[in-house]
Amino acid sequence: MNEIGEKINLEKAVCREMSIEEIHRVVAGSGQTRAGSWGLKNAGVTIKNKAYRFTVSGHHHKGHVHIVLNFMDTFDIYYTSNRGTIKKKDEGIYIMELIETLDNAIERLDEYVR
DSSP: OOOOBBBBBBHHHSSSOOOOOHHHHHHHHHOOOIHHTTOOOEEEEEEEEEEEEEEEEOOEEEEEEEEEEEEOOEEEEEETTTTBEEEEEEEEEEEGGGHHHHHHHOOGGGGGOO
């Protein structure tokens, strides 16, 4: 369930409540160099305090990004099409790795690194 190629089932993906405000500050607060380059929009809660979703239009991924807190206190990230089909997922991501992981999956190109 919730494997690449399937439609995301957020009810099955969510495990625990999380601070949506904190996740929003981390993601949206990453500045123009990161979140701004992703074309981030429509950020919000999809399941009360259990899932954070936003839309991106990056070089590698265009569609939705869903972030959920798993039972190990790490994050699972699902990258889906606009219709909800899972294109990629990252599991077991610590909060200090969140922006780097998102940027690598959504936008980062080797040419950007100096």
